[in-house]
Amino acid sequence: MTAVVNMYAKCRRIDEARKMFDRMPERDSVAWNAIVAGYAQNGLAExxxxxxxxxxxxxxxxxSITLVSALPACANIGSLRTGKSVHGVAIRAGFDSLVNISTALVDMYSKxxxxxxxxxxxxxxxxKNVVSWNSMIDGYGQSGDAEEAIRLFKKMLTEGFEPTDVxxxxxxxxxxxxGDLEEGRFVHEMLIRLGLGSDASVMNSLITMYSKCKRIDLAAEIFDCLQAKTLVSWNAMILGYAHNGRTDDALRLFSKMQWENVKPDSFTLVSVIPALADFSVLRQAKCVHGYAIRLCLDGNIFVRTALIxxxxxxxxxxxxxxLFDATxxxxxxxxxxxxxxYGTHGFGKSAIELFEEMKxxxxxxxxxxFLCVLSACSHAGLVDEGQKYFASMKNDYGFEPGMDHYGSMVDLLGRSGKLDEAWDFIQKxxxxxxxxxxxxxxxxxxxxxxxxxxxxxAKRLFELEPEDGGYHVLLANIYATASMWEDVARVRTMMEKKGLQxxxxxxxxxxxxxxxxxYSGSTNHPQAGRIYARLDRLMxxxxxxxxxxxxxxxxDVEEDVKEQLLNTHSEKLAIAFGLINTTPDTTIQIRKNLRICTDCHNATKFIAQVTGREIIVRDIQRFHHFKNGHCSCEDYW
Structure with missing residues (x-):
């Protein structure tokens, strides 16, 4: 009857296995081991x-056979306390010296x-056998200590063990x-020597490694050469493109995947949806949402979160x-x-209310x-609230502030005009x-x-990032606002010498x-004549x-030329194009790659007023909703 229990368990009919087990008049350790292993192998750890x-x-x-099943069960549910108890049983029985038991213990403690x-x-x-080494190396990798994982991998090689695919x-x-490309290439060469170049799982890992090392070109070469691409292969490549800022390529590959009748899963959508978010195109958002519904994946919590x-x-x-309320x-x-x-739209109070609900x-x-909350407070000018949450993060929740938290606090204080306080905060x-x-x-x-x-x-920034032209431009703009034209020229000369643009x-x-x-001042659009004519009337x-x-x-230019330069900023051209090509009741939405300038922000408020349109602008920092001559940011951005 034990053989029948085993058979049902391996056929994933664990209920039938249990019925057969319960009918057994006498149960020896072999029978018990069969049902324990059956539950463990079917994912029923408890x-x-x-x-x-x-x-x-x-x-x-x-x-020992019982313990080999029990320890992975402890690992699967993350029960350290139970795992320690099983370890104690192993020690008392003298099983802890067995390789398979020790390896299972390594895996359990790691997980x-x-x-x-x-x-x-x-x-x-x-x-030790190769499985023991694999468990320990993987343990370090999964715990976030990749450096020790690599050190242990090299030690394994020096001790003469031949690596497996795992x-x-x-x-x-x-x-x-x-992000260690040199070590990654070393491992790549090794897997070729070991004859693992045709192993799909290994090659998928290779794609991911090169993607994370910012060599998306090498990842793409490997992907293109794969004879039998699995769903994981497609997902790895799409995610690689998305994480490397190659949004167009990620979406192109997603389309190709569907064309080749490869059915996406939730992981695919969670990779693609953030890429779509970069474009801020509502039409595409609705399409992928509908696609998720058709695949019955819209209920997946991570897909739902990505859609939100x-x-x-x-x-x-x-x-x-x-969508959030329906989750x-x-x-x-x-x-x-x-x-x-809520934060990126400037709805700081709504963000705080939701955070309090979360608590x-x-x-x-x-x-x-906390980073999201601090950012929301910064965009909305909620200085006191932001300072309170920054303190609460450590005092009430035990989180040490990271660099992004500090950056948000400086932004919060600085944006509100508390520049001396912000600078003092940095010093401390x-x-x-x-x-x-x-x-x-x-x-x-x-x-x-x-x-x-x-x-x-700026001095500190030039030391940390001397090749970033954006900070030089920002300093030049500060000088220009103060009419310090010689300093403006000095910064521009500095940029020219460094080759910065x-x-x-x-x-x-x-x-x-x-x-x-x-682009600002561009005239290459097919409707350029109509756009500029509409813009002139609009001004x-x-x-x-x-x-x-x-x-x-x-x-350095006449006043009328100054106005002309301002009037042809890219956001104004995009708005004029939208006005020409949409009906009066259509909301115009544009995306800007930089921070919207003061003049364009002011002009857009007036444009919304005279046209009766709602205009939404997403710049590099946040959203601005213009309506009836007002902006949702209330001129605080």
């Missing part, structure tokens, strides 16, 4: 451990988050996490909230996506949650300030026209299934109701 307890209650002593205990067991092993995948994972984030980034925070089981990332959505829920905030940081911190400070100095602190922040401003608008791109209309061009930052 039932497996429950049967081990019953086994002992029936007076049957667990043997239960006790990596040091796992290493202790590993180091005490008199005999070893290679663990090593590639560690190389990818470190997507709609928020497409300017439809109301739809995002409807019963919310992951911490779901809360984060909605809080961040009352079973889901606990993480460090990303417990970690060395990075680019994000000084960048936030420089941006605040630009807003509030503080030359002295702007120079200090200003990132050209461009705006995008989606219309009739096509994304139209406009006259908004001047009639009070618009005054902000020409302070432009010099």
């Amino acid at each position: 039932s497996a451990l429950g049967m081990v307890a019953r086994m002992q209650e029936d007076g049957v002593t667990p043997d 239960c988050g006790a990596i040091e205990k796992a290493r202790l067991v590993f180091d005490r092993m008199r005999l 070893t290679i995948m663990c090593a590639l994972h560690a190389c990818g996490e470190l 984030d997507l709609y928020a980034k497409c300017g439809r925070v109301n739809i995002a909230r409807k 019963n089981e919310r992951h911490v990332t779901t809360w984060n996506a909605m809080i961040d959505g 009352r829920s079973p889901v606990k905030p993480n460090d990303i949650t 940081m417990l970690i060395k300030p990075s680019i994000s911190v000084y960048g936030a400070m420089l941006g605040a100095c630009k807003i509030h026209k503080n030359v002295q602190l702007g120079e200090e922040a 200003k990132t050209p401003g461009c705006s995008f608008i989606d219309l009739k299934n096509e994304v139209h791109t406009f 006259d209309e908004i001047k009639a109701v009070g618009y005054v061009p902000d020409t302070e930052s432009i010099h």
Whole structure:
């Protein structure tokens, strides 16, 4: 009858196996081991451990085979306490010296988050096999210590063990996490020598490694050469493109995947949806949402979370909230996506209300949650609230602030005009300030026209990132606002000597299934004549109701030329194009690759007023909703 129990369990008919087990008049250790292993192998870890307890209650002593099933069950449910108990049983029975038991202990401790205990067991092993090494290397990789994983991998090689496909995948994972291209290539060469170049799982790991090492070209070469691409292969390549900023390629590959009748899964959509979010195109958001519904994947919590984030980034925070409210089981990332959505739209109070609701829920905030809340406070000017949450992060939840948290606090203080306080905050940081911190400070100095602190922040930025032209431009703009034209010229000369260029401003608008791109002053659009004619009329209309061009930052040209330069900024061209090609009741939505300038922000308020249109602008920092002559940011951005 034990053989029948085994058969049913291996056929994934565990209920039938249990019925057969219960009918057995007498059960020896072999029978108990069969049902314990059956539950464990079918993913029913708690039932497996429950049967081990019953086994002992029936007076049957667990043997090494029992423990080999029980330890992975402990690992699967992350029960360190139970795992330690099983370890104790193994020691008392003298089984802990067996290679398979010790290896299972290493795996259990690693997966239960006790990596040091796992290493202790590993180091005490008199005999190790390749599975033992794999378990320990993978343990370090999964615990975030990729450097130790690589060191152990090399030690394994020096001790004469030949890596398996699992070893290679663990090593590639560690190389990818470190972004260590040199080590990654070493492992690549090794897997070729081992004859693993045709193993789909290994090659998928190789694609991921090269993607994480920023060599998406090599990842694409490997993907293209794969004879039998699995779903994991497609997912790895799509995710690689998305993470390397190759959004168009990610979407192209997603389309090709469907063309070749490869059915996407939830992981595919979770990779594709963030790529779509970069474009902020509502039409595409609705398409992928419908696709998820047709695949019955819209209920997957991670797909749902990605959709919430997507709609928020497409300017439809109301739809995002409807999806959020319709989500019963919310992951911490779901809360984060909605809080961040409110924050980027400038709805700071809504973000805080949602965060307070989260605190009352079973889901606990993480460090990303606090980053979203701090950012929301910064965009909305909620300084006191932001300072309170920054303190709460450590005092109430035990999270040490990271660089992004510090950067958000500097942005919060600086944006509100508390520049001296922001600078003092930087000086008192417990970690060395990075680019994000000084960048936030420089941006605040630009807003509030503080030359002295702007120079200090820029000095640090030039030391940390000497090749970034954006910070040079920002400093030059600060000088220009203060009419310090000689300093403006000095910065520009510095940029010329370094070969640095200003990132050209461009705006995008989606219309009739096509994304139209406009650069400042560009005339190459097929409708350029109509666009400029409409823009000229528009400028006259908004001047009639009070618009005054902000020409302070432009010099060395006549006043009328200054206005002409301002009037042809990319966002104004995109808005004019939208007005020409849409009906009067259509909301115009554009995306800008840089921060919207003061003049365009002011002009767009007047354009919304005279045309009666709602205009949504997503710049590099946040959303602006213009309606009836007002902006949702209330001129605080």
